[in-house]
Amino acid sequence: MKVVNDILEWLIQSGALAVLVFFLWGYAKPLLTAKAKTAKTEQSRQLWTLAEQVAKTGVVLAEQAGVTNYLTSEAKKSKAVAYVIAELKKLGFTMADETTIASVVEKQFAESKQEIETAYPQKAPQQVAQEQADVEAQKKDAELKQTQADLTATQDKVTSLM
Known part of the structure; x- marks a missing residue:
């Protein structure tokens, strides 16, 4: 036990322990930064995937509203965006940017345009x-x-x- 104490005392007094801690911190910091960046990227990817799924429902609901009432394209879009933002907040995603959500909704409108126009013809x-x-x-x-x-x-x- 005395040998271990002597070694620890020598490491502290000589400054070797400080150099070792400094070296390990220099090595670990980039790893921790990369891990944090990866986690944020993964959360953004999950948000985007979920927003696309919820946007499909929002687009359909907006088109249904357009069938019963005469709604302009912009009114349908804003209705779908509001629906997606509300659903994402219910699921705990509060960092959703309205511009990003609007682009996801536009993408869903574009992808399902043919199906939507067939299923929900716009009333004059x-x-x-x-x-x-x-x-x-x-x-x-x-x-x-x-x-x-x-x-x-x-x-x-x-x-x-x-």
């Missing part, structure tokens, strides 16, 4: 207005039928009272 403003007018006409027709039924019931009551 006139079609939306016509559909709204049809719905209003159906509501008025239902109200008229209800009023007529109420009138008939009231007339039957009056007749039965006489």
Whole structure:
């Protein structure tokens, strides 16, 4: 045990231990820096992959909204981007850049353009207005039928009272 203590004391007093620590730090620091950079790159890669998957869903939802309402391309894009950012935040990715997400959404729109246009044809403003007018006409027709039924019931009551 005394020999080990003597060796340690000599290393400390001679400065050899400090040189050894300095040498090891010089060797380990680049390895640790590279490891941190690799981890950040891997996290970015995971974010990008996940954003692409979520963007597919966001694009489909935006196109569905475009079918029921007349939405411009920019409105669909912003709706899809907002969806992707919200989903990524739910999954814990808070470092998502809106510009990056917008480019992922644009890529998904471009890749699935043919399928989307076939499945969800875009309505013209006139079609939306016509559909709204049809719905209003159906509501008025239902109200008229209800009023007529109420009138008939009231007339039957009056007749039965006489």
